[in-house]
Amino acid sequence: MHTSHRTRRPKKDAVQGPSAGFVADSPALSLAIHAPGQFGRVAIIDITPQAEDGVFPMRVELGETFDVSAQIFTEGRSTIGADAVLRTPHGRITQRLPMHCVNPGLDRWSVQLQAGEHSDAKPWQSDWPSIKRQLGNWSLTIEGWRDVYASWLHDARIKVAARDDIENTLQTGATILRRWAQSTDSGLHARNRRVLERAAETVADSGQDENARLAAADTPVIEQLHTTHPLREAVSTVSRPVHVQRPKSSFAAWYQFFPRSEGAHLDPETGEIVQGTLRSAVSGLERAAKEGFDVVYIPPIFPIGTTNRKGRDNALTAGAHDPGSPFGIGSELGGHDTVDPLLGTMDDFKTFCRRAHELGLEIALDFALQCSPDHPWVKEHPNWFLHKPDGSIAFAENPPKKYQDIYPIDFNEDMAGIERETERIMGLWIDAGVTIFRVDNPHTKPVRFWQDVIAAVTRKHPETLFLAEAFTRPGMMRALSYAGFTQSHCYFPWRNSKRDLSDYLPLTNGDAAFYQHNTFWPTTPDILTDYIRDNGVAGHAIRAVLAAMGSPSWGIYSGYELIENRQRAGYEEQAGNEKYEVKVRDWSKAEGSGIAELLTSLNAIRRRHPATTSYHNLSVLRTDDPNIIAFCRHTPAEFTATGKPDTLVVVVNLDGHNAHQSMVHLELGDYGLPTDQAIPMHDELTGRSFQWGWDNFVSLAPWCDVAHILSVEY
Known part of the structure; x- marks a missing residue:
């Protein structure tokens, strides 16, 4: 998890030789934002959810999971990355998660977040003050950045294989690796900095085989560092408020x-x-x-x-x-x-x-x-009621309905x-x-x-x-x-x-x-x-x-x-x-x-089941009988107290008089379920067990079972 949000520009590497004095492979330029609406080097637009041009913040209950997405892109074909950062009203970072591109053609990036931990604390209980301190307007910051290492590695693999401009390509890679090792934003430990520095030495060594030089920058260890502690350049940010409300504000x-x-x-x-x-x-x-x-x-x-x-x-x-x-x-x-x-x-x-x-x-x-006509307000505040031309107070009505016992407020x-x-x-x-x-x-x-x-x-x-x-x-x-x-x-x-x-x-x-x-x-x-x-x-x-x-x-x-x-x-x-x-x-x-x-x-x-607590995790499943409806609620493992994902499949017969049968299609991969083996399911209503896969036969009779509520048994 990144702990710093400032990118320190590393020292620039000068190329020796005929072009000495010309700075090569400098960090991607960050653009300062001085006014609302200005773009950074990486453009971030169309953030969802957003209402009325951001006037009203999105609302979630403490501990509720929710999805955020945005269009994030930069010029040309440069590779980019994106992170979402969630901060409490006091500025403390509770989450920093990488966003994932879910639609490359439209540059749509998405992530699921969780605003704190779910609680059942009540306002009159002793632990309420600690809950109260977490409520209010949190800050969601979307950070888009140039992923210079991924861009370089993609091109370097092609160029080395084609034997095209190999030396310049590898020297560029060595420069990027050194810059990465020196970056404070990446949050690297000393041993990881040494890994990148040694890789840079090998990549820059023109006396070695070019394939071995490239391989030094393309290892599982460096791939993992790229996932967890990437080199982020030209970081651009957009922030939005998230109004976090107390327990029972939505799950009740x-x-x-x-x-x-x-x-x-x-x-x-x-x-x-x-x-x-x-x-x-x-x-x-x-x-x-x-x-x-x-x-x-x-x-x-x-x-x-x-x-x-x-x-x-x-x-x-x-x-x-x-x-x-x-x-x-x-x-x-x-x-x-x-x-x-x-x-x-x-x-x-x-x-x-x-x-x-x-x-x-x-x-x-x-x-x-x-008010009734007998309410004290009628005498104390007659101007609070609508009067007819004859001086009488108008009773409430919604034609053709009439409420003669009620005076509406004016x-x-x-x-x-x-x-x-x-x-x-x-x-x-x-x-x-x-x-x-x-x-x-x-x-x-x-x-x-x-x-x-x-x-x-x-x-x-x-x-x-x-x-x-x-x-x-x-x-x-x-x-x-x-x-x-x-x-x-x-x-x-x-x-x-x-x-x-x-x-x-x-x-x-x-x-x-x-x-x-x-x-x-x-x-x-x-x-x-x-x-x-x-x-x-x-x-x-x-x-x-x-x-x-x-x-x-x-x-x-x-x-x-x-x-x-x-x-x-x-x-x-x-x-x-x-x-x-x-x-x-x-x-x-x-x-x-x-x-x-x-x-x-x-x-x-x-x-x-934590999957029942969110307004943002339901998907309707395909069924082939007009009286059978099925839907799934899913919360990933990182958002449950058990560390295990929580998946519920609800199947309901809508006919209160007749039995119905249907096939229910479950897109296993969408919920992180194995696609090559049977999935054990436990009926939360009856205690029975089933084996499910992609397509599943269900029969429900109103005199026996009107529904299944099936939880995946991991």
Whole structure:
């Protein structure tokens, strides 16, 4: 590994004889760069990934592997080399790796890097300060350089074989070898310098056979030095920031439940539902931890308004005992800074968070920036709301949908004041134990608003993460990620066919993921697709496997284990929507479907395999059945804690009713696998073993196995 980044120009060798005084074979000239956009001697352009002309840095989680590429070239036919250097915010070099030319015709060079080491440290744990110090803007520097030794050796082999200008050629080689031995940039040990100096003496000795002279410069030892400690001349550099974020910023397993449904039961005397509280909701925390999840997400826990309160399944009129939607925020009891008394107190919430932390869980709180007509803001800040010509406040709507129980915020009058209040409220909940905010419909607010708020909050609390619930246009979703949203809901629930998934998986796990981290949720309180409705237990298993293996970040909505898949007529959402009522569930029935056990297995597989942690290592494999999809995740040995490569092959039958068979093609060489022998594969779901090669027969039946998750056994 190189430790110096400055090239010291060696002393020039003068040719004796008729041309004495003329300097021959001088080092390749370096060109100083004085302004952005100036080229060095080696041109470096088209660096990927890069967004908006480099305004927004690429984002990765600490320890995540990622690919970087660029077009790198110089004039003429000179051989070049390239390195990528990764530095922490404090300037310490953590990696210096050679780049490789992957497309000589287009001068495209690439390398895979890793920003530090993966960690599962939580913000409240004792080792958090050491993690915190590693976060922020790292520096990625691409260095292109003239490889004068390789250029010379290529030509010298040809000229000596053709007996063409041999003496000048070999004297040039001796000069280059001496320059290499004297180079400080190469980081050579003294014994290696002597190797090069002795080789230079032999190459320069005109009394020896020319083949022997050339052979002295073309040995395995020198070839190895050229690989590890090359002579780099005319080094040219281009730097880009890489924003390294904390653990769980992209690799996370989410579990959502409504605290008021946890511990809810029927009153034996009245037959009415008695809702749960923050104290009884600890059962949800324990279930999430048992199933291996990292983050518990809860909807708003603030007081719910009574004016225009919605009834069951979004009915305009609420019954006497309907609890209302937690998204109709605010009453005479308080607003976004108050715990609904029906759930408990702020002390109860702090206790809830402490218990979550004891179980290794982070708490994500829903932040919906909207109000019921009863919210204190309506009287205190009437200019924060849009008024109709008749003086009344306009309720929220998205025609034909209407939300009579919600007033949207209007940002035209006092956006700065709304920002300050939002920052205050978020700080209050962070102090109580919240580390993540799931933001409801952020795309209906100005992007700049979120950019300001997230910058202010993370300046004080850099550990805070943000999930965008933004089902909207691609440009808006990308802009929200630029603004600071760490993860995002996405259109995965509706990507169910092989064709759709074959397109969507590489999109989610491609260069776009340096900015937008898609989180795969099979269902949410607002989403229950026809596929989930129609495919029963097998459909739930299929979508869970695709979500857990298809994205580093995935989530499950409570009740998934119970196969809650009855749709509200005419809508792709659940009948008896939990947003409008308290659910009484019999969790003893969860064992019957096997889904809870599957979720637990999937999270365990994810923890065991580093290949599941990156948004940048997935490739779709070729299959010949329209209902069988297969994809591979691969992390090379140098980026795993074990020193062994990690390769997972996921094969899924998308048909929840019928068995299907297919050949699956695995391009062995692409994953560093032997091409001349059988590859032992271990099914992480069942424990069975298989032998794989280039083309492999797979048969999956929904009543038996909906999927294989195969790990290569080295």
